[in-house]
Amino acid sequence: MKIAIVGACGRMGQNLIEATLKDGEAVLVSAIDQEGAPGLGRDAGELLGLPCGVLVTSDVEAGIAAADCLIDFTRPAGTLRHLEICRHHGVAAVIGTTGFDDAGKRAIAEAASAIPVVFAPNMSVGVNVVFKLLDLATRVLTQGYDIEIFEAHHKRKIDAPSGTALRMGEVIAQAQGRQLADCAVYAREGVTGEREPGSIGFSVVRGGDIVGDHTVMYCGDGERVEITHKAASRMPYALGSLRAARFLAGREKGLFDMQDVLDLR
Numbered sequence: 003m004k005i006a007i008v009g010a011c012g013r014m015g016q017n018l019i020e021a022t023l024k025d026g027e028a029v030l031v032s033a034i035d036q037e038g039a040p041g042l043g044r045d046a047g048e049l050l051g052l053p054c055g056v057l058v059t060s061d062v063e064a065g066i067a068a069a070d071c072l073i074d075f076t077r078p079a080g081t082l083r084h085l086e087i088c089r090h091h092g093v094a095a096v097i098g099t100t101g102f103d104d105a106g107k108r109a110i111a112e113a114a115s116a117i118p119v120v121f122a123p124n125m126s127v128g129v130n131v132v133f134k135l136l137d138l139a140t141r142v143l144t145q146g147y148d149i150e151i152f153e154a155h156h157k158r159k160i161d162a163p164s165g166t167a168l169r170m171g172e173v174i175a176q177a178q179g180r181q182l183a184d185c186a187v188y189a190r191e192g193v194t195g196e197r198e199p200g201s202i203g204f205s206v207v208r209g210g211d212i213v214g215d216h217t218v219m220y221c222g223d224g225e226r227v228e229i230t231h232k233a234a235s236r237m238p239y240a241l242g243s244l245r246a247a248r249f250l251a252g253r254e255k256g257l258f259d260m261q262d263v264l265d266l267r
């Protein structure tokens with residue numbers, strides 16, 4: 003399985019390169035980043051102490067064309083452009099980038115009508131199991147429980163709430179037969195009044211090098227249930243991405259997420 007990684011110089015890119023170079027099956031054929039990225043022209047494994055002969059390039063077209071599957075952890079505008087190139091060359095795509103607007107999500111679904119795509123806000127096995135736990139907990143704890151979602155990430159994260167927190171909100175709203183847009187509360191300040199019954203509140207921390215914490219609280223009268231996931235490293239995201247790439251091998255087209263990859267539907 004020939005893998006191209008875009009965002010190669012980034013936090014996830016470096017973890018993906020390490021995971022791919024240590025994988026017995028996947029072969030790193032391209033490491034791509036944008037003009038001005040610090041590692042351009044250098045060996046993709048150099049900083050990891052794993053020199054591999056693949057140089058980091060900004061030639062996205064050639065980098066993608068050489069691969070069976072692109073793994074993209076960049077920014078929404080870049081990902082959408084890369085997806086068009088994948089489509090042109092018939093290359094599968096694993097998309098970890100978060101922060102898409104509705105038009106961006108529609109563009110991904112449209113691309114997936116021609117190529118196979120895994121698009122998921124969190125590639126870790128643990129978080130995907132938490133999504134299932136939330137579905138169960140919400141079905142049992144809806145009456146009389148106020149639901150709040152908390153997330154904390156490093157100071158360089160640019161989107162909020164995290165894609166994972168938003169997906170948690172969607173899972174919860176769906177389990178209640180509602181749309182998240184109809185019940186989400188993203189900010190509270192000043193004299194807010196009492197809590198809106200049935201709302202799903204979000205709170206966000208940004209600081210230091212926090213890899214990614216997520217907690218959902220079900221706050222009842224006399225008891226509180228908290229379901230928490232904490233990432234201590236980015237490697238679970240990278241290993242999940244490679245698992246997703248393997249899942250796509252041999253598929254012609256279609257939009258999938260990690261629930262499909264992990265057979266959790």
Ligand SMILES: NC(=O)C1=CN([C@@H]2O[C@H](COP(=O)(O)OP(=O)(O)OC[C@H]3O[C@@H](n4cnc5c(N)ncnc54)[C@H](O)[C@@H]3O)[C@@H](O)[C@H]2O)C=CC1
Nearest residue numbers: 009011012013014036075076080098099100123124125239
């Ligand atoms: N789905 C998941 O499991 C996870 C998703 N993420 C998401 O992945 C994305 C990247 O996160 P990090 O690696 O922490 O960010 P980062 O800022 O460390 O790295 C992003 C890299 O992408 C490159 N880049 C940006 N735009 C580009 C473009 N148009 N073409 C080529 N390269 C481009 C940057 O130069 C940088 O090297 C974020 O949206 C984040 O939320 C992060 C961790 C896990």
Ligand SMILES: O=C(O)C1=N[C@H](C(=O)O)C[C@H](O)C1
Nearest residue numbers: 100123124159164165166214
């Ligand atoms: O930017 C990050 O770091 C992360 N982003 C993803 C998200 O927005 O949910 C996944 C993980 O929490 C780390």
